[in-house]
Amino acid sequence: MITVNILSVCKMTRLVLPGMVERSKGVILNISSASGMFPVPLLTIYSATKAFVDFFSQCIHEEYKSKGIFVQSVLPFFVATKLAKIRKTSLFVPSSEAYVKSAMRTVGLKTRTNGYPAHSLLGIISSMLPSWLYLKLGMRMGKSTRARYLKKVKKN
Template sequence: METALPAAGFLYWVGASTVAYLALRISCWFFTALRVWGLGHEAGVGPWLGEWAVVTGGTDGIGKSYAEELAKRGMKIVLISRSQDKLDQVSSEISEKFKVETKTIAVDFTSEDIYDKIKASLAGLNIGVLVNNVGMSYEYPEYFLDIPDLDNTIKKLITVNALSVCKMTRLVLPGMVERSKGAILNISSASGMYPVPLLTIYSATKAFVDFFSQCLHEEYKSKGIIVQSVLPYYVATKLAKIKRPTWDKPSPETFVKSAMKTIGVQSRTNGYPIHSLMASVSASLPSWLYFKITMYSGNSIRVRYLKKMKKN
């Protein structure tokens, strides 16, 4: 009986400490959510940073929504993407709707020899905002060695997801530093916050974007430059193969309107309140449980996709 009393006391304090820790985490999350999304502050970007905003992958999804939100704030827009037809269509829509000047640059980001063309096209522009949004993922979750056309997939994902961020930043950052103002918004992914098996290359390249952004922000914040890493969970886009938005999978328009509020407030953001909560939950899981859930989810999607392909 005497030995049971100290053990009970120990368990009591373990339980109390756990509850206090969880309460503190929940309180911190609610405080952050209120500060970022609930106070109605203005987005930290606009023409005062520079006349032009450059958006890669700007004809669909998140990129197009960023272009529209920046145009709404009076910024002139440079859209960079692969299809000239899509570029012309989106450019026309933005210029007519928001009464701003637009430019287009048609390049394929899977190629490495495009940056001289981009540099020439951007020459002389007062660029205040760069949105590094272009990206690509797997067709479906798959084990590394079983990825179709593996060697080509490795090259494409690294070139599009990682190299483009470095190269575009290299082109635009010097002008921002010279003027001591500017914002670079790098669209990473929640897959870059924690390793995601069965999306191994995608997850790793997005982790690169996140680390690159954090380092760059620390290097240049004293020079008046904002560098933000944006880490969304699923958004209803073509890339995610989600057609209808839901409460946890918002439309690109809804996501970007929310994410814009975090610029100048958070240098690393999930961009959307529900996604922020999901990230907090993931962070609280022990690694073995996180990987078990992630593998189960990825394998479920993989099996469904392969069954569908066999039927077709």
Template sequence: MDSAAPAAGFLYWVGASTVAYLALRLSYSLFSAFRIWGMAHETEVGPALGEWAVITGSTDGIGKSYAEELAKRGMKIVLISRSQEKLKEVANEIREKFKVETKTIAVDFGSVDIYNKIRTDLAGLQIGVLVNNVGMSYAYPEYFLDVPDLDNIINKLINVNIISVCKMTQLVLPGMVERSKGAILNISSASGMHPVPLLCVYSATKAFVDFFSRCLYAEYRSKGVFVQSVLPFFVATKLAKIRRPTIDKPSSKTFVKSAIKTVGLQHRTNGYPVHALMGWIFSVMPSWLSLKVSMSLNKGLRARHLKKSKKT
């Protein structure tokens, strides 16, 4: 019996330490959540950082909502997207509603020979905020080898989701560093927090955006530039193919209004209280379980898409 006492004591302290660690982690998470979501505060995202805000993928969804929110704060807006017609429409809306100057650049981020044009069009502008929002995903969840037009999809996902973030940052960051102020907001995805089967290339590209942002934050925060990785779950947008907002799938306007308040407070954020809770749940979930949940969800979405396709 005496020989069992040391082992029992060891197990007791292991258990007590584990409980204490989990309690401290939960307390810290609750405190952080209250500080960010429960306390009234306003970020200094606006003309004080620089006159102009540049937003990619800005004619719809999250990108358009960031453009409107920044214009509301008095910033001049550069809209970059593929369709000149849509760009002109959104630019006119913002100019008339918020009484700020706007500029448009029509380019296809699926190509890699566009950045000299963007550099020329941005020359001379004092850019305070860059929102790297442009992105693309699969048409529907699918096994890697069965993704339609796989070669083209691989190239486009890398060009749009990865190359654009690096190249736009390369164009804008030097001016921010020179003035010792600025903010770069990189729109990643909750799919970049953990591997997501049946969206493997998309998930991997968004993980790159998250890691790239975290590295940049560490490199440039001492130089006055705040870099943020934004990791939303589902938002009611055309890209997500969700029409009606719900409490866990907010409209892009609701999401951005919430997310922009985290600038300066969180360099890595889910951007929205319910999404933050979902992110915390996934963070404490065993990796095998999160993979199983994601696989099950996407198998269901895949089956529904294929069934619908057969009917049409």
């Protein structure tokens, strides 16, 4: 997970940045996660690697904005995809197509974005919670997800 979520971001940035500097323009979109906005118990490594992507993006943007390069950190909540094993869309769980269409409207405008209006609302609400409550809710959700998974594994 560290290789996929951290090392690949660093290596790709190192690969494309010199050409962007030479042209004095470019855009880098790094996909973080809402799980990188706050610590998520039981998703520790994932959450930490996504926090790295977010911090890395903010730093690189600040270092290179004077050279015409825009770096954006995208922090989605849940999106209906096969990978996430979420098939049904809802107000807070858009299709991947709807999410991308919305997130693309923020390129060049925001260095950090949840990418989707309902996700931005979730981000605002989450940021208003005291950390002890956020961690408690995260732990409860993680335990519930783990219990469902173990029940499914036991059934098969």
